[in-house]
Amino acid sequence: MNELNLKDFNRDKWENIGSNKWKRFGVPSVIAGLFITFAVIWVFLIPAAVVGLLILGFTVYMRERKNRIVVSIKPTEAMKAIARREEELHREKEKILYESFQK
Numbered sequence: 457m458n459e460l461n462l463k464d465f466n467r468d469k470w471e472n473i474g475s476n477k478w479k480r481f482g483v484p485s486v487i488a489g490l491f492i493t494f495a496v497i498w499v500f501l502i503p504a505a506v507v508g509l510l511i512l513g514f515t516v517y518m519r520e521r522k523n524r525i526v527v528s529i530k531p532t533e534a535m536k537a538i539a540r541r542e543e544e545l546h547r548e549k550e551k552i553l554y555e556s557f558q559k
Contacts (some may be wrong), residue, residue: 484542
């Protein structure tokens with residue numbers, strides 16, 4: 457290189473451009489990276505974890521389904537009488553409410 461080219465070349469100018477670039481674009485790029493990371497976790501990883509847990513729960517449910525005890529109780533006369541009384545009370549309540557809203 458000849459001396460003219462060396463005089464025109466300013467090393468400090470080129471070194472400062474790199475540091476200014478980091479100062480200008482460093483913080484926004486970190487914020488953008490955090491946002492993209494958050495979006496990827498929210499959109500992909502959380503639903504994938506939920507689906508995985510649902511599949512795990514379903515497999516455990518299907519595996520333990522055969523170990524259940526089913527109890528059936530035949531209603532006695534007392535139970536039937538209580539059910540009839542509750543039904544009468546329910547009908548009376550509906551009748552009273554219907555009459556009160558008619559006025």
